[in-house]
Amino acid sequence: MNIVLGVTGGIAAYKSVALARLLVEAGHEVHVVPTDDALRFVGKPTWEAISRHPVTTSVHEDVPEVRHVALGQRADLVVIAPATANTLARMTAGLADDLLGTTLLATRAPVLVAPAMHTEMWQHAATQDNVAILRRRGVLFIGPESGRLTGNDSGPGRMSEPEQIFARVAELLADSDSDSLAQDLGGQDLGTQDPGAQNPEPTTALSADTSGPLAGLRILVSAGGTREPIDPVRFIGNRSSGRQGVAVAAAAAARGAKVVLLSANIDDSVLAEVADNPAVRVVPVGTAAELESAAHAGSAGAEVVIMAAAVSDYRVAGVSEEKIRKEDSDGPPTLTLLENPDILAGLVRDRRPGQVLVGFAAETAADEVELMERGRRKLARKGVDLLAVNSVGWSEGFESSDNTLHIIEASGALVERISGTKQQTADALLDAVAAVLR
Ligand SMILES: Cc1cc2nc3c(=O)[nH]c(=O)nc-3n(C[C@H](O)[C@H](O)[C@H](O)COP(=O)(O)O)c2cc1C
Structure with a gap:
């Protein structure tokens, strides 16, 4: 399956290296799409080596294949882990000024988001409103869990563990492989791109x-x-x-x-x-x-x-x-x-x-x-x-x-x-x- 792994600028980005490895080892084609800020936490060479694909944050590379459209259209699933408060707000607004934002708008695949941030940021009304809007649009969430955060803090906001996210991905792919809820009801398409692949x-x-x-x-x-x-x-x-x-x-x-x-x-x-x-x-x-x-x-x-x-x-x-x-x-x-x-x-x-x-x-x-x-x-x-x-x-x-x-x-x-x-x-x-x- 084709998976786009969006990575955004939080400390938990290092945990997504393990997630990317699990996905690759399970036989998936993984395209990592980091934000510029994500690359401050884990660098491009790591993502390229783990995913075995070139990595960029920009829409201005690989222009002949219109990379953001190609990535979005080919994806069977988009996972964003970790998802920062900033990225949740950008998704809610539909901003498209980098490769991740454009890919998210260009895809019809299910989107699974694993938020990670400090408790105060997670519980802030702005973040909670954004999450509610995204849920209404059919975006799926995993976590955040409660536990140790950066520094000495702990509370809700910790990203779910890579193994948990991997298990959820497997469930979702199994679902889209058979038939999706949206397809069953002919509504919001959470499933595959290829109409021929859709079950009745x-x-x-x-x-x-x-x-x-x-x-x-x-x-x-x-x-x-x-x-x-x-x-x-x-x-x-x-x-x-x-x-x-x-x-x-x-x-x-x-x-x-x-x-x-x-x-x-x-x-x-x-x-x-x-x-x-x-x-x-x-x-x-x-x-x-x-x-x-x-x-x-x-x-x-x-x-x-x-x-x-x-x-x-x-x-x-x-x-x-x-x-x-x-x-x-x-x-x-x-x-x-x-x-x-x-x-x-x-x-x-x-x-x-x-x-x-x-x-x-x-x-x-x-x-x-x-x-x-x-x-x-x-x-x-x-x-x-x-x-x-x-x-x-x-x-x-x-x-x-x-x-x-x-x-x-x-x-x-x-x-x-x-x-x-x-x-x-x-x-x-x-x-x-x-x-x-x-
Ligand atoms: C050390 C450090 C850790 C951070 N961790 C988080 C985090 O876990 N969650 C979050 O929402 N923002 C975190 N931030 C703030 C984001 O990096 C910042 O909002 C950034 O603009 C996010 O950009 P992006 O969403 O485009 O990746 C952190 C910043 C620093 C310097």
């Missing part, structure tokens, strides 16, 4: 309804619950089993839709309902940030987006690289939480014309009046076409095969209150979607 979209299941209002539509469904790591063994999660979202995916496929299911930590026994369905492609996601990237990439090609996954509102600042041990601390640790982006609001903001957006709201409420009030407030805040509100508590809503949904439309009116199996509630929801489409 998910086919419609043989027994599916091919005449109803959902037949042939591309539907993105999220299900399950996100997990936010605290350390390598612990996470903050929720009790969502994914049953309701999986039932929606299965019901949509039965109505002839092509479905991509973003599966957040769903047990295989629950996924079994769609495992052999050719019309459903399951894409695993873990954290809210991963779900956000996948949702934005997938929604670009979907006529209907149904976000049923329970997403953590917060993530942990300073995820520990090692297991937090009781014997190493003076007392109970304090977890600092950072707010996660509002995925549904972002999808509404970036929606394509005519796209139907459906949200879910799991609420604890004293009675149905309070439940509906909470639902209507959420509907107004989010701006979705339909909101499916369900009551949750210690013993209701989760991990059961039954559910009660209050389906509210954009005006705030109750479309239907449906109690039954999760398959029945899924069908009622899709009836409401079909009505909005009409």
Whole structure:
């Protein structure tokens, strides 16, 4: 595979030498594209020797082959490691005054970014806004991790280890080798350049309804619950089993839709309902940030987006690289939480014309009046076409095969209150979607 390895001006550039070596040894064609500042940290001869290709930062070399266009077009994947705060800002603005900037604009390949910087720079609102914008455009992120930084500092901002990045690259290439989420939904192209190499979209299941209002539509469904790591063994999660979202995916496929299911930590026994369905492609996601990237990439090609996954509102600042041990601390640790982006609001903001957006709201409420009030407030805040509100508590809503949904439309009116199996509630929801489409 052709990989462009962008390297920018941080101390972690030295770690990318190991990454380049791993990629070359795995048999990939690696073209290193450093920034001028990156070469202050690791020089050109190192990159040329490791990658076995000439290295330049400039668009004015190899002009006859228009190097930036050639590199961008030929790439199967672009990896930027380390990515400085400056480069993230430049990517957000689409600046193209060096070889890396122009290559990034000229490529349709997936872009994986491994940020590295001091904690203050990483947490600065400017950097976080840039990251959010890039994620929305489908740029993929790995890290940063929490750990030792330059000098005596430590905290979030450390570049992921070369082996971690290498493993992620292998996953991404395996994905683009088969079929990509974007191709499945015909949207934002995260995959290969050669249309002949693209696999077909998910086919419609043989027994599916091919005449109803959902037949042939591309539907993105999220299900399950996100997990936010605290350390390598612990996470903050929720009790969502994914049953309701999986039932929606299965019901949509039965109505002839092509479905991509973003599966957040769903047990295989629950996924079994769609495992052999050719019309459903399951894409695993873990954290809210991963779900956000996948949702934005997938929604670009979907006529209907149904976000049923329970997403953590917060993530942990300073995820520990090692297991937090009781014997190493003076007392109970304090977890600092950072707010996660509002995925549904972002999808509404970036929606394509005519796209139907459906949200879910799991609420604890004293009675149905309070439940509906909470639902209507959420509907107004989010701006979705339909909101499916369900009551949750210690013993209701989760991990059961039954559910009660209050389906509210954009005006705030109750479309239907449906109690039954999760398959029945899924069908009622899709009836409401079909009505909005009409
Ligand atoms: C010793 C040193 C280490 C640096 N490390 C980082 C870093 O890890 N992350 C970062 O964002 N900037 C870092 N910088 C600042 C960048 O080098 C600077 O913002 C530069 O303009 C980045 O240019 P580039 O993004 O075009 O490579 C460092 C600067 C110095 C002098």
